[in-house]
Amino acid sequence: MSPPTAIDIEAVTDTQAIVLPDPLTVNGVTSRRAKAGKLVAGTAAFTSSDFFKSPTSGKPKAKRWDHYLSLESKSRQPSSLKGAAQYLKNPGLISLGGGLPCAENFPIEELTVKVPSPPHFSERDTKESGRVLSAGKYDVSNGHSAYDLSIALNYGLGTGSAQMIRFVTEHTEIVCSPPYDDWQCSLTVGSTSALDQTYRIFCERGDYVLSEEYTFASAVETALPLGIRFAGVKIDEQGLLPESMDEILSNWNPEERGGARKPRVLYTVPSGQNPTGATQGTARRQAIYKVAQKHDIYIIEDEPYYFLQMQPYTGPNAAPVPPPANNEEFLKALIPTYLSMDVDGRVMRMDSFSKVIAPGTRVGWITASEQIVERFVRHNECSNQNPSGISQLVLYKMLDESWGHRGYLEWLIHLRLEYTRRRDVILAACEKYLPKEIVSWNPPAAGMFLWMKLDHTLHPLNGKVSLTELEEKIFLAAVDKGVLMSRGSWFTAERVNYVPHELFFRATFAAATEERMTEAIERFGTAVKESFGLVVNGDGNGA
Amino acid sequence: MSPPTAIDIEAVTDTQAIVLPDPLTVNGVTSRRAKAGKLVAGTAAFTSSDFFKSPTSGKPKAKRWDHYLSLESKSRQPSSLKGAAQYLKNPGLISLGGGLPCAENFPIEELTVKVPSPPHFSERDTKESGRVLSAGKYDVSNGHSAYDLSIALNYGLGTGSAQMIRFVTEHTEIVCSPPYDDWQCSLTVGSTSALDQTYRIFCERGDYVLSEEYTFASAVETALPLGIRFAGVKIDEQGLLPESMDEILSNWNPEERGGARKPRVLYTVPSGQNPTGATQGTARRQAIYKVAQKHDIYIIEDEPYYFLQMQPYTGPNAAPVPPPANNEEFLKALIPTYLSMDVDGRVMRMDSFSKVIAPGTRVGWITASEQIVERFVRHNECSNQNPSGISQLVLYKMLDESWGHRGYLEWLIHLRLEYTRRRDVILAACEKYLPKEIVSWNPPAAGMFLWMKLDHTLHPLNGKVSLTELEEKIFLAAVDKGVLMSRGSWFTAERVNYVPHELFFRATFAAATEERMTEAIERFGTAVKESFGLVVNGDGNGA
The missing domain is CATH 3.40.640.10 (Type I PLP-dependent aspartate aminotransferase-like (Major domain))
Incomplete structure (x- = not known):
């Protein structure tokens, strides 16, 4: 359906001159791009990370995995129509081959997004100092951008757009340097x-x-x-x-x-x-x-x-580690x-x-x-086929054209501190409201989840009901107190005949506001204390 | 990952009063929506066409297909986490259950799209009179819209958003009335x-x-x-x-x-x-x-x-059928x-x-x-999971909030006439430039493709090379003249040991400009005539 058109990196006059430090840095990307010249990648352009990686001479090739491929995967053939794409490079050729609609029939003339100006990422800052990024239908032919609505709204190839493949390839090299x-x-x-x-x-x-x-x-x-x-x-x-x-x-x-x-x-x-x-x-x-x-x-x-x-967790009363x-x-x-x-x-x-x-x-x-x-x-x-072109265009405008790799890393630092703050709030609530003789946890160093282990041997019903039943009782007691936690058994890897031997609950610190998160942990603490018989009903606060 | 929150159709005080004509009309949707009240569907809201269909009392239930389901499909179970969604309806409940990120950490403050004002759909009209539709992060809680960035940018359920399910359900009922x-x-x-x-x-x-x-x-x-x-x-x-x-x-x-x-x-x-x-x-x-x-x-x-x-095809010289x-x-x-x-x-x-x-x-x-x-x-x-929320939001803003079903049908009429015009251009070019003794076609009544049959028995190589080789020769001759067509054999349903018995090429009239489309057909005509020996090389125009 969507034959590729040609892609070229213009003005690569002296590839020998591209000598990059190892690993790639943000500045390295900038100088590399300057040397490579403007990205030219039109509708359904063929692309590959190879166009955007540092030279990897001397590194070994990856192992082959032929012996591991499934029958389904082995059977996949390139599309016969896509094979015709080679002829699209012929100068002056007119294609009546692929069934790509004409951009004039896309009823979106312009798209804008308002996004933060790094490093001022908060919602309040964005309202005040955010940038409005605009994409028109023909920005590429007008010379305003390397990506536009006429391309993003049409078919693309299975890799995704060249514009976004460039960004994620560079980002991956900066972070992982395979x-x-x-x-x-x-x-x-x-x-x-x-x-x-x-x-x-x-x-x-x-x-x-x-x-x-x-x-x-x-x-x-x-x-x-x-x-x-x-x-x-x-x-x-x-x-x-x-x-x-x-x-x-x-x-x-x-x-x-x-x-x-x-x-x-x-x-x-x-x-x-x-x-x-x-x-x-x-x-x-x-x-x-x-x-x-x-x-x-x-x-x-x-x-x-x-x-x-x-950031490393320093406990409820210690000074935080500088960002x-x-x-x-x-x-x-x-x-x-x-x-x-x-x-x-x-x-x-x-x-x-x-x-x-x-x-x-x-x-x-x-x-x-x-x-x-x-x-x-x-x-x-x-x-x-590939992700939404509208999504790709919005991401490109923000991450590549506006923020660049430097701004994106600054955004990620911002997120790191946001999640650190949220984690510290839930851990403070746990310290305050959970009965430590029953509930234990490790302060998470990443992610959005706190995993709590409950010592089921202390429960009055221990040995009298199955662990699964006990888990359900505590789950429902928590719901009754007004807090929804995820049950540990929902996450067991082995589902067939699995018999749990421990009792876990998962809480996320990503979603609720800080006040409600604290309130939720207090409610959970009350539910646990009551269920384990530490307090009688209705007397669970501030134990 | 994404537990549903509650969905409600507010103010359905008198469902008995909803008496809809059969089939549903655009006006029927308007009055139905007025009676149903505001759509309330937040982040990852559960939805179903049932909320948006006309009452179907008296119609039979569909046949069951249990005996046709594959092993893979039969084995699919609802997610255990999603089962917990029932508790989200509890008033005052705080969820630490699902790992949904908080909207304050989505770095998009506002999104706008400029789209045509029905019925002025051309690019020129849109530049002049197009509407700019805007979506903010918290338009729903602010009462400005039934859909916003905080919902569209978060996780959704496998059906897609309630906002778009409503639109496509109504549209499907208007058009198909199952x-x-x-x-x-x-x-x-x-x-x-x-x-x-x-x-x-x-x-x-x-x-x-x-x-x-x-x-x-x-x-x-x-x-x-x-x-x-x-x-x-x-x-x-x-x-x-x-x-x-x-x-x-x-x-x-x-x-x-x-x-x-x-x-x-x-x-x-x-x-x-x-x-x-x-x-x-x-x-x-x-x-x-x-x-x-x-x-x-x-x-x-x-x-x-x-x-x-x-529109019905009336031939090169007849008056068009009124739209x-x-x-x-x-x-x-x-x-x-x-x-x-x-x-x-x-x-x-x-x-x-x-x-x-x-x-x-x-x-x-x-x-x-x-x-x-x-x-x-x-x-x-x-x-x-579901389509891009950004795409869904853009479609919702344009199709539902701005155009409505009436405007969307007007857009489809516009497209009908656009494609009619394009089809008529390619057919006129075929009439003019293709040798009718060799090439035959049926004027398409829909779509974007013209299917041309070539009488291979007239080719000098008929019987001397296989039909597949002949197809390739003509394909390459056309490329040589500067036009890319799709080869009929690429579309055979039976791929194993298939021996073609006829010779086809497919042209699309969706993609190229009218001038280039005409030029392309002229080039193809030349290539065919030369390949079939009707003219000698370089003397193929205007035969």
Whole structure:
């Protein structure tokens, strides 16, 4: 339906002259772009991260994954119509080939968004000093922009637009600097969709995927209808335990797993894991990567909360740690990604704008080796095609044309401090209102979740009812007091015949206002105390 | 991830008083909405077409399709977290349950779009008299709108927003008035994605799907990796032949089809079919529906071009038929949809804004029985979730809040005349520049494609090279003359061991300007004449 038109980087007269520091910096992008010249990418332009990466000479190529590809994924062929795109480069050629509507029939003449001026990001500041960014229909042919409505409103290719691929490729290089040669990015319509597609690349019905024993419920529920089950790896306060992963893989017995072959894929949320809030440290990630190498495991690094890493928690009465003084300090404070240590090309990193800009954009991206990204893009072509062009245009205008990488990193620092503040509020409320003899928790270093363990052995009904029943009783008691928490059992990785042995609840500190969040924890504390018989009904405040 | 909050239709004090004409009219919507009161639907609000349909008392329920559901689709369960949404209705409840980010951290303060004022739709008119529509972050709580950025930028449910479900439900009722009770709509991220999901609802690896013998290439290419093949039904100038469909189904022999069971699904593009441009008349649709009933076939009615039905073609020198005088005349001039004759609930209609607003919105919708839409929505929840909220907001502002159904139908009339004009230009060029002894075509009544048959028996190489080689020679000769056409063989439904017996090319009249379209047909005429030996090289113009 949408044959690509030509893309060119104008005026690349002396590529030898592009000598970039390693890793790429914000300034490096600026000088690189200046040398590369204006981005020219029209309607449904072919694009690739290769156009926008630093030269990677000397780095090894990624491992091939042919032996892991599913029948479905192996069967994907490029579209025959798209093959005709090669002729579009012929000068003067008129195409009656692809069924692309004409831009004159798009009834949107102009689009504007009002966004913050970095570093003044608050809603109040934005009202006062925000910038209004405007996109017209023909800004590209008028020379006003590298992206416009005539392009964004038409069909695009499965990678997403060249304009946004450039931005996310540069951003990924700044943050992750992958240590192998042939890495690529593709836009996604969000990580849940990307995960669905990735299961279909690597798994067949009957397969197991490894993950933390408590994990993102949607990851499990996306897998189950495909006949893919989760095998839960034991966790501690830093999340996934490499020893447990090694043990499961070393002793995998198909007979105990309904005939399932040894897992080939690990799904993990390394930072601010959902639901446990755990963040894997650098050494932990390195150890897990080694286990993955030992058992030839492909790693899905799902990182929606990576930039919701917070300031160190100093406790209720200590002075806060000063925020990062600049982008360089900020980047250094981030725990290294799996992608940054991926010498083999065995990682697919999933990034998303959902938690750092807004979920309603429905735009994210993956980074993986060329082979895997190509399979992923073939699937995009036969499903969601690419994210909304309107979303892509809004993101481009704000992130690329207005803020630039520097402003975007400043925004991420702003978010870091926002989430730090919210986390500190919920932790202060927990310190004040929860009975510590029953409820324990680890201060999260990233993400939006607080994972609370309740000592069920102290409950009067312990041993008399199942843990699941006990969990439900406490959940309903909390609802009765006016607070909704998520039940730990909703997040179990292993769903078949799973018998819980501990009692957890998950609270988010992302959504409610600070006052209501504090009020909610007080209510939960009352519900817990009453349920455990610490106080009688109606006398639960300020215990 | 995104638990629903409550939705209510305020002030429904007297539902008995809602007596609507059948079918629903634009005025009927206005009075219905006035009686229903303000739409209240906040962040991730639960919604359903049931809230917005006319009372359907007396109509039969749709047939159940349990016996046709795939293993994958049958296995889909509602999310456990979403089950907790029931408690959100409790007054005063504070939710720490779902991980929805807080709107204050969405860095978009305001969004505006400039759109035409109906009925002044041209680009020039829009520049002069277009309306600027504005959406703020908190327009709903401020009482300025029923939809705003705080909702659109957050997570939504798998159906899409209540605001857009209302609009497409009403629109579908106005146009199709389905004759059974429990029909529903769900938004999609476009019909290619909807088709991928629908295959996964109804088909298993090894199945066949019926379609026109030349069909939308992406429909075939989306099916193939899932192990689903197409069986081509013979066609005439009105497209799919019911007799051929009946014959294929009546004589289905699994042994001749690699063990495949009898098809259960028909994929058809009834109006302006891609690539043939054929449009099924009313009687043809009724006959096909009867064959579907006889063999219990589920119909996928893919209708991207339904509203690109054009004015009757009167030939190069006759006066044009006057355009529809009003919306009622326009609606009457449209060929009835399969959905409008679907007494069984055996049709999934796929609509899309791609061809009638812009592909870059990545928003469409399906209409089908409650059972099938529920399965579809469960899949949405574990894949693309819902279309971009930014796209939904832009569409809502324009279609619902600004234009209304009346203005939207006027826009569709405008498009009808635009496409009529474009079609007439390409047909005039064909009359003038193509050698009629070789090339024949039917004037399309809908869509964006002209399907040209070349009489291969007149080619000097006929019988000496294969038809596929001949097609390639002519294709390359046309490229050489500076025009890109699509080759007929790219659209064959049956891809395995298929031997073409005729020679076709497809041209679109949607994309190029009128001058360039005419020039392109002239070039193609030259290439054909030269290839067939009617003229010698370089002497091909104005023959």
